Amino acid sequence: xxxxxxxxxxxxxxxxxxxxxxxxxxxxxxxxxxxxxxxxxxxxxxxxxxxxxxxxxxxxxxxxxxxxxxxxxxxxxxxxxxxxxxxxxxxxxxxxxxxxxxxxxxxxxxxxxxxxxxxxxxxxxxxxxxxxxxxxxxxxxxxxxxxxxxxxxxxxxxxxxxxxxxxxxxxxxxxxxxxxxxxxxxx
Numbered sequence: 001x002x003x004x005x006x007x008x009x010x011x012x013x014x015x016x017x018x019x020x021x022x023x024x025x026x027x028x029x030x031x032x033x034x035x036x037x038x039x040x041x042x043x044x045x046x047x048x049x050x051x052x053x054x055x056x057x058x059x060x061x062x063x064x065x066x067x068x069x070x071x072x073x074x075x076x077x078x079x080x081x082x083x084x085x086x087x088x089x090x091x092x093x094x095x096x097x098x099x100x101x102x103x104x105x106x107x108x109x110x111x112x113x114x115x116x117x118x119x120x121x122x123x124x125x126x127x128x129x130x131x132x133x134x135x136x137x138x139x140x141x142x143x144x145x146x147x148x149x150x151x152x153x154x155x156x157x158x159x160x161x162x163x164x165x166x167x168x169x170x171x172x173x174x175x176x177x178x179x180x181x182x183x184x185x186x187x
Contacts, residue, residue, distance in 0.1 A: 002062045004037045004054050012044070014061040019044040019115070019122065027056070044113070044122045064116035072108040080104065082112065082124070091121060098124040100177040102159035105132065126177040131186050132156050133172050140165035150182070
């Protein structure tokens with residue numbers, strides 16, 4: 001059990017028969033009336049973010065969760081297969097648990113969030129940026145560099161990303177896994 005004084009970003013709580021992670025919180029002490037805490041809670045299973053207000057001092061049930069490093073092995077009919085980099089144990093996750101499954105490539109390091117009490121995987125997060133190679137894109141028009149025009153490009157994982165006109169086949173780019181967008185070209 002914890003109180004609202006223990007709130008911090010990333011704390012996992014049990015609320016309304018679900019697991020939520022606190023993404024933002026603000027302690028408010030109005031001039032009139034009791035203090036309260038405004039929060040933004042992200043549902044671990046659905047990804048939906050809700051706003052909620054707790055009275056100051058209210059007891060909240062916390063959930064013990066652990067982030068563990070895993071390596072992506074392969075995908076088949078059963079799902080996505082990962083290996084623990086410490087114990088070499090393998091687990092299989094379904095596509096809905098992974099934040100950007102189309103950007104996963106063999107050997108990619110990921111972080112899997114586990115519920116510590118019953119050892120069940122909750123979510124799988126890729127790093128904020130991954131480096132991928134362009135396998136197909138139309139050639140850019142020479143001299144057309146003054147505009148912020150984007151063109152479609154296919155990366156090595158068969159995901160389609162919008163890239164600037166100067167990107168060519170064989171270039172390596174940094175892709176933001178949260179927004180599935182182009183970050184920068186990598187040398």
